[in-house]
Amino acid sequence: VADLPIDRDRRVADVETVFNAEKGVINRLFATAAPRFQTVDDGTGLPPLKVPALQPFLVKNIFTDFKRHDLGPGFHERNYDGTIQKQLLTTPLWGVGSTPPYGHDGRSMTLEDVILRHGGEAQAARDAFAAAPARERSDLISFLNSLVLFPPDDTASNLDPGDRSMVNFPQYGHGSIKLSVLFNDPADIE
Numbered sequence: 001v002a003d004l005p006i007d008r009d010r011r012v013a014d015v016e017t018v019f020n021a022e023k024g025v026i027n028r029l030f031a032t033a034a035p036r037f038q039t040v041d042d043g044t045g046l047p048p049l050k051v052p053a054l055q056p057f058l059v060k061n062i063f064t065d066f067k068r069h070d071l072g073p074g075f076h077e078r079n080y081d082g083t084i085q086k087q088l089l090t091t092p093l094w095g096v097g098s099t100p101p102y103g104h105d106g107r108s109m110t111l112e113d114v115i116l117r118h119g120g121e122a123q124a125a126r127d128a129f130a131a132a133p134a135r136e137r138s139d140l141i142s143f144l145n146s147l148v149l150f151p152p153d154d155t156a157s158n159l160d161p162g163d164r165s166m167v168n169f170p171q172y173g174h175g176s177i178k179l180s181v182l183f184n185d186p187a188d189i190e
């Protein structure tokens with residue numbers, strides 16, 4: 001599943017890393033936050049509650065079904081009681097280009113190795129990959145390698161772009177964590 005639809009988003013905010021040549025710091029990346037809460041007055045006289053708005057949300061480029069599958073003996077694990085653990089959760093391929101080694105056990109050093117280790121329920125997909133022309137296989141590997149994670153300046157919650165005109169930027173004047181956009185309401189007496 002490339003893009004996973006969420007019916008009711010339970011988060012209070014969506015933090016996104018965007019390419020922004022003007023505000024971006026390292027890699028010209030910059031984090032933005034969009035509030036996804038609604039304020040509810042519970043009648044206590046205290047500041048209103050900020051509860052998740054529970055709206056639909058589309059998680060783009062997650063590439064998983066979040067289901068358990070049996071990929072055959074190449075992935076099986078022996079449990080302490082001697083039984084065999086056959087089913088494993090499909091790992092999101094989000095960021096897979098930056099996260100070797102592969103498999104829950106880290107036994108595959110390359111993307112090609114972990115794809116060829118697929119068996120069981122994924123035998124047909126594995127065989128289709130193995131039988132594909134070299135050009136198509138390398139296109140697929142290039143695509144997976146394009147699913148990379150980027151290092152932001154501080155954290156993904158860095159909402160302050162900093163001051164690029166500072167001397168020695170980004171050692172000085174770089175961004176900082178600033179979540180007031182989400183949580184500061186001047187009307188609150190917090």
Ligand code: HEM
Binds near residue numbers: 071091092099101118
């Ligand atoms: C062309 C098709 C496929 C590709 C390119 C692919 C690719 C991958 C990659 C790169 C990983 C390793 C992720 C990591 O370690 O971070 C992985 C793991 C996994 N894949 Fe696939 N996959 C394919 C088809 C399938 C199918 C058809 C199924 C299930 C029916 C499946 C189930 C899983 C599961 C359960 C894991 C986790 C294994 C573990 O944690 O050890 N995959 N896949």
